[in-house]
Amino acid sequence: MSSETTTAGRVRLRPATLADVPTLQAWDREPHVIACSSDRPDLEVAFDGIDWPEELAESSDVSFYRIAEVAHDGLWRPIGVMQICDPHLEPTHYWGEIEPNLRAMDIWIGDPGTLNMGYGTQMMTLALHDAFSDPKVTAVVIDPLNSNTDAIRFYQRMGFEVVGRRMFDEDDCLVHRLTREQWEART
Secondary structure, three states: OOOOOEEEOOEEEEEOOHHHHHHHHHHOOOHHHHHHHOOOOOOOOOOOOOOHHHHHHOOOOOEEEEEEEEEEOOEEEEEEEEEEEOOOOOOOOOOOOOOOOEEEEEEEEOOHHHOOOOHHHHHHHHHHHHHHOOOOOOEEEEOOEOOOHHHHHHHHHOOOEEEEEEEEOOEEEEEEEEEHHHHHHHO
16 A cells, blocks of 8 residues: 555645644544544544544554545645555455455545545545455455445445445444456546
8 A cells, every 4th residue: 555645636645644643633523524434423532532642653554544635825734644455355344244455445534624625535435446456355344333324425436335234342333345347437
């Protein structure tokens, strides 16, 4: 998986660093981020209060984060983040038994002022392009909450197809998949 910065249109993806921790922690307190991470409305922080310094320190070719940035007045500012992993090899085995040569992605816009502006589409397009630039990658899988109908519509517009519902711990998710063939037909 590439660690290079990629640019398309108004968005670029770059590796997340420890300097991004305060921004990530702030985004995890945004109601829209909490809502995409859990069906529990009582939470005050998304993703079970992820330890960002530890999470970023453990980044590798198997699992890593990308910060999405947009240019504004000649300066790049962060607006979102993506996690990309090889679900067959990542150490937590979150996806359980899953075939090799896949990528799994999570995407979220952290800055609420940049929602519904097309940045998510650009972020996902960049990440998919990067994933499928590896000739071994056969498909990308995602796992939005079954209740997150906005995310499901977004993924389906990107060409992902429903695989089925699946519980990940307490989370009721609707797993989707985009194959290399589907991606190439779209591009």
